[in-house]
């Protein structure tokens with residue numbers, strides 16, 4: 094079964110063709126990030142307008158890349174939630190039109206479920222159940238992936254997402270936007286114990302996370318130094334910060350894996366590209382005898398292939414949307430498509 098998959102939840106427009114959930118036939122992506130850099134963050138209206146400009150060409154490109162025609166498309170999958178609402182609406186409308194014109198099923202896909210499915214593409218042997226750490230610009234979740242479409246949230250951030258925190262701190266450190274990757278690079282030569290930063294414990298919710306205290310501590314450090322005209326050692330600061338974020342994420346993920354006893358841990362989302370987080374997870378999984386599933390860097394960020402993969406499993410589970418499919422800015426990953 095060949096699925097045309099559409100993703101437009103933030104500043105990447107992506108269209109992919111995926112066979113049977115695991116084989117990527119084409120993967121085309123366009124990003125408006127260069128425009129958002131001018132403003133130090135994603136400007137929703139600009140993102141939506143860029144999606145509209147490129148989405149049809151990307152679909153044609155994907156078909157050409159795969160050597161397929163429109164008649165070869167068996168279904169259309171699309172991110173319907175969560176995301177910037179105007180941006181998601183562009184993808185939803187486009188997918189709806191294609192499904193209607195071709196007379197094929199329309200499959201709504203939760204964006205974070207898509208991120209989880211990136212691992213099905215990277216690791217053909219991976220099957221649920223497993224524990225998945227989902228960390229991106231808008232999400233920090235520890236998920237019990239009981240089945241391809243059966244998920245429960247074990248832990249969630251109480252405030253900011255990990256990626257958002259990376260981006261904010263990188264911006265005040267003068268590392269540009271989006272800041273996760275440059276901050277990661279800056280941390281490579283730093284001492285991760287140079288600065289003492291807070292670690293959080295939330296009573297009665299040991300798997301929940303919080304990044305606002307860490308963000309405030311970093312902002313205070315930086316602003317105090319600026320007021321005194323002092324230069325902070327960027328590499329040490331970046332390394333100490335990365336270690337604090339990793340300490341927030343990894344012990345909780347491993348505790349969840351131990352509780353459930355699956356022996357399989359996956360990590361997905363843009364922040365999964367972080368070298369400190371990858372290193373710490375590898376060490377923790379080795380120590381606990383768990384198999385670790387990490388997607389390659391190009392599947393960590395937003396892409397269409399992951400939506401095509403999850404779309405296939407949603408299709409097998411009978412999930413379909415009608416012409417009344419709507420877009421949602423927020424949607425619980427465990428609930429699935431609410432239906433028409």
Ligand code: KG4
Nearest residue numbers: 229230231256273274277363364367394395
């Ligand atoms: O998954 P993604 O591409 O988009 C969302 O759905 O949010 O994630 C983007 C986030 C941004 O916050 C970006 O700064 C962060 O992923 N990111 C990183 C790294 N590469 C990207 N954060 C830390 N270290 C990295 N190497």
